[in-house]
Amino acid sequence: MTRVLVVEDDAQTAAEIAAALGDHGFEVECAYNGQEALDRAVADRYSAIVLDRMLPGGIDGLAVLSTLRGLSVDAPVLILSALSAVDERVRGLRAGGDDYLTKPFESLELTARIEVLLRRRSASDRQTMLRVGDLEVDLLKREVKRGGRAIDLLPREYRLLEYLMRHPGQVITRTMLFEEVWSYRYDQRTNVIDVHMGKLRRKLDEGGLPSMIQTVRGSGYILRAPD
Amino acid sequence: MRLTDLPRTTSFRLSVLFLGLFGASSAAFCGFLYWQATSYLNSSVDHWIQRDSVMYLTAPWDIVPRLTTHAERDPDAWRPFALFDSSGRFIAGNLHSLPERPVAFGRYFEYELKRRGKDTPFRGVGYRMPNGDILILSYNVNEIYGFKHLLLDSMAWGGILVFGIGIAGAVITALGAVRQINGITGAVERIVTGNLRERLPTRRGAGDLDRLVHLVNGMLDDIERLMREVKGVTDDIAHDLRTPLTRLLGGLERARRRTTSAEEYARAVDAAIAETKAVLGTFSALLRIAEVEDGARRAGFMRIDLGRIAADVVEFHAPVAEERGVTLSFDPESPSLTQMSGDPSLLFEAISNLVDNAIKFSPIGGSVRVRTFSTKGRIGVVVSDNGPGIPAHEREAVLRRFHRLEKSRHTPGSGLGLSLVAAVAKLHGLTLSIDSSFPGSCVTLERDSPLHVPLAAPSVPGNAARDEAEARAVSTSV
Numbered sequence: 271m272t273r274v275l276v277v278e279d280d281a282q283t284a285a286e287i288a289a290a291l292g293d294h295g296f297e298v299e300c301a302y303n304g305q306e307a308l309d310r311a312v313a314d315r316y317s318a319i320v321l322d323r324m325l326p327g328g329i330d331g332l333a334v335l336s337t338l339r340g341l342s343v344d345a346p347v348l349i350l351s352a353l354s355a356v357d358e359r360v361r362g363l364r365a366g367g368d369d370y371l372t373k374p375f376e377s378l379e380l381t382a383r384i385e386v387l388l389r390r391r392s393a394s395d396r397q398t399m400l401r402v403g404d405l406e407v408d409l410l411k412r413e414v415k416r417g418g419r420a421i422d423l424l425p426r427e428y429r430l431l432e433y434l435m436r437h438p439g440q441v442i443t444r445t446m447l448f449e450e451v452w453s454y455r456y457d458q459r460t461n462v463i464d465v466h467m468g469k470l471r472r473k474l475d476e477g478g479l480p481s482m483i484q485t486v487r488g489s490g491y492i493l494r495a496p497d
Numbered sequence: 498m499r500l501t502d503l504p505r506t507t508s509f510r511l512s513v514l515f516l517g518l519f520g521a522s523s524a525a526f527c528g529f530l531y532w533q534a535t536s537y538l539n540s541s542v543d544h545w546i547q548r549d550s551v552m553y554l555t556a557p558w559d560i561v562p563r564l565t566t567h568a569e570r571d572p573d574a575w576r577p578f579a580l581f582d583s584s585g586r587f588i589a590g591n592l593h594s595l596p597e598r599p600v601a602f603g604r605y606f607e608y609e610l611k612r613r614g615k616d617t618p619f620r621g622v623g624y625r626m627p628n629g630d631i632l633i634l635s636y637n638v639n640e641i642y643g644f645k646h647l648l649l650d651s652m653a654w655g656g657i658l659v660f661g662i663g664i665a666g667a668v669i670t671a672l673g674a675v676r677q678i679n680g681i682t683g684a685v686e687r688i689v690t691g692n693l694r695e696r697l698p699t700r701r702g703a704g705d706l707d708r709l710v711h712l713v714n715g716m717l718d719d720i721e722r723l724m725r726e727v728k729g730v731t732d733d734i735a736h737d738l739r740t741p742l743t744r745l746l747g748g749l750e751r752a753r754r755r756t757t758s759a760e761e762y763a764r765a766v767d768a769a770i771a772e773t774k775a776v777l778g779t780f781s782a783l784l785r786i787a788e789v790e791d792g793a794r795r796a797g798f799m800r801i802d803l804g805r806i807a808a809d810v811v812e813f814h815a816p817v818a819e820e821r822g823v824t825l826s827f828d829p830e831s832p833s834l835t836q837m838s839g840d841p842s843l844l845f846e847a848i849s850n851l852v853d854n855a856i857k858f859s860p861i862g863g864s865v866r867v868r869t870f871s872t873k874g875r876i877g878v879v880v881s882d883n884g885p886g887i888p889a890h891e892r893e894a895v896l897r898r899f900h901r902l903e904k905s906r907h908t909p910g911s912g913l914g915l916s917l918v919a920a921v922a923k924l925h926g927l928t929l930s931i932d933s934s935f936p937g938s939c940v941t942l943e944r945d946s947p948l949h950v951p952l953a954a955p956s957v958p959g960n961a962a963r964d965e966a967e968a969r970a971v972s973t974s975v
């Protein structure tokens with residue numbers, strides 16, 4: 271079972287995060303300050319760590335993170351912060367963080383990002399062919415086929431599909447798509463990405479095929495082979 | 498400030514200091530002049546005495562008859578020449594007693610005698626003859642004394658005049674400064690007590706204090722505008738957040754009262770979640786605007802191409818425009834000409850807001866045009882549409898937070914989009930201007946071309962900036 275360590279000083283917030291991750295199927299343990307976080311993370315192996323940037327008692331989130339990295343604890347770390355300024359994010363990522371999420375966030379956003387972090391390590395970048403069900407993407411030729419039929423995609427649609435294909439069966443939120451495919455970082459609140467996804471979906475499902483991309487709770491997508 | 502405070506003012510002290518310096522140097526100069534003049538005049542008298550003494554000293558056997566002749570010619574003794582024996586008794590000449598001052602032989606000395614009832618100065622020299630007699634030769638130096646006194650008097654009067662004028666000048670300057678400072682302190686006190694409309698009094702001059710006053714007044718304008726904005730924003734927040742919060746509360750209470758089934762509860766919870774998300778969205782938009790206005794985001798600045806970002810925005814919105822039946826076109830300038838330093842995400846968001854608005858308010862079949870340009874040393878991006886446009890009297894107001902045109906009250910949106918655009922523009926030194934040509938509106942973001950300005954290195958030379966740049970390089974190749 272996947273074990274996640276949540277480091278958050280506010281007990282109620284910690285409980286909410288733990289509940290969200292627990293509902294997702296993770297086994298969750300909580301630490302409420304920097305020292306406790308270090309003790310637990312070093313003593314035990316966790317698959318991922320959710321780390322609040324601001325912690326009481328001298329050792330703040332970034333200090334915990336760099337200490338852990340110094341002790342070769344290489345579990346993926348997602349930093350939570352109320353600070354959204356770009357240099358805060360940069361600082362977090364430089365200290366060894368793998369992802370950065372600004373409070374307040376939706377539980378779906380948190381679990382989706384942790385899933386991606388967990389599987390990022392296992393996925394190989396040397397793949398040249400991605401397959402999900404009858405859908406295949408040739409990464410070298412940049413060709414997409416479903417059931418042998420070639421599908422003509424615009425560059426941006428191709429990148430959307432490639433990202434989803436690299437994370438089959440995982441929830442990918444709109445924000446993640448926007449960051450990954452458009453490479454800009456801000457809270458996209460329009461429905462523009464939905465329209466892009468709608469076009470991609472129509473192209474993939476052309477000819478009355480069962481849909482491969484499903485919408486999750488209004489703000490995420492999941493690509494999986496139809497049953 | 499009272500008159501007794503005058504000596505404490507800087508201008509008064511400075512004036513007095515300079516007056517003192519000037520006085521000291523003038524005194525030194527006058528002293529030198531006086532010394533030079535008197536020694537010149539004395540030397541001419543000394544020269545005459547010298548000539549006479551040569552005559553008397555080279556013929557000591559002839560002294561008494563000569564002195565007698567001299568006394569006959571000069572009975573009033575304007576040139577007192579006389580011989581005394583070693584005990585000081587008169588022998589011959591027209592000076593009947595030794596001067597009161599002790600005589601240093603061979604050295605010039607000055608003394609006074611009564612002449613016509615007045616003390617009259619004489620300058621002379623005494624010699625001890627080989628037989629012990631004392632010879633005194635002296636000249637009347639009344640005119641030299643007169644000249645010396647005239648010189649001293651005029652110097653003294655000049656000094657008094659200069660000192661008087663100097664002090665008067667210092668007082669006048671200080672009074673002027675005191676009056677201005679009094680005006681300024683009065684104005685500042687009124688501002689501190691809450692009258693933000695008050696400004697420091699200005700004068701026509703261009704002195705350093707006047708420049709400072711202009712600067713401070715400019716700052717006060719800014720502060721007043723900010724205070725007004727803060728008040729406006731507070732009112733707007735109160736209004737725009739109270740509405741969804743009221744709906745949220747109402748929905749939850751109704752669910753509590755009426756709902757019976759689990760599905761109904763789920764619906765009520767979903768509605769509450771949606772409302773809460775909207776409120777949070779408004780909050781984070783406000784925080785972002787504050788963050789951008791604060792200038793903190795400059796840390797993420799890097800070399801960017803405005804044209805690339807505009808192209809990305811157009812590409813991003815293309816499917817939406819297509820869906821709404823709006824033609825979205827892009828007219829790029831050569832990429833090398835639209836380079837500047839900036840935060841790509843913020844610029845994308847700003848241009849994206851403009852394009853999103855333009856598409857939203859364009860009629861079906863309308864067109865939205867995005868154009869980047871570089872002309873006459875200005876670079877920028879223009880988003881124009883042929884929608885209803887923004888009425889002239891609302892153009893300032895739309896940049897305020899939460900402002901929405903009456904017509905658009907019923908369309909979704911927080912009313913924060915354009916204020917974010919304005920904040921991003923300001924952060925990047927871009928001027929935001931809105932033109933409305935019926936039909937349609939045209940929003941321009943422009944600035945001086947930074948082609949010759951070296952790239953401002955990001956203060957955090959972090960991975961994210963590099964990653965972002967690399968990611969962007971990849972996305973071009975797709």
